Amino acid sequence: MARYKMIVQLDPGxxxxxxxxxxYPxxxxxxxxxxxxxxxAQFLRRVHAISDAGPHEWAxxxxxxxxxxxxxxxQDAMVAGMKSGAIRADFDLLKAERRTxxxxxxxxVLSGTTAGTVGGADVG
Incomplete structure (x- = not known):
């Protein structure tokens, strides 16, 4: 089996x-x-955007x-869980747009001690 990161971006209504x-959390x-x-899982809130995220900046x-x-x-197992009620979801709390x-x-995973140098400066 392979490991993945599943990223869900969403906003409250x-x-x-x-x-x-x-x-939600x-x-x-x-x-x-x-x-x-x-x-x-880890639930996060956006605090700063370095560049324009385009048409939607998820909070x-x-x-x-x-x-x-x-x-x-x-994903199909998660959707089935939501349909059966085993996974509680309240879509009334969300804006319609969300992304998974x-x-x-x-x-x-790299860290400062394994990254080496950037532009000649030692970052590790």
Whole structure:
């Protein structure tokens, strides 16, 4: 099985941020963690954008680490869990636009001590 990062970008609906923050990290993300193959999750809030993100700048993101043979099958299992009620989701708390993408790692995780130099300056 391969490991992937599943990135979910989303925004709360207008006037729903408090309810969104009460529900999504505490309930929905934890329910997703019960799906076989979902190993970990971290819920994040955007605090600064270095460049224009284009037509949509997402305020929140969840990074899941997953392990599976086929990301589409894992996504289908999550959708089935939401349809059955095993994974609680409240789409009324969200803006209609959201984005979910699976990424595969092309390198090991690098740190300042393994990165080397940038522009002749020692970064490690």
């Amino acid at each position: 207008e006037g729903r941020e408090d309810a969104f923050l009460d529900f 505490q309930t929905h993300v934890r329910d997703i963690l019960t799906v076989p193959g979902v190993l970990s 929140y993101m969840v990074i899941y680490e997953v392990e599976c043979d086929d990301p589409k099958e894992l 993408v699976f990424y595969e790692a092309l390198t090991d």
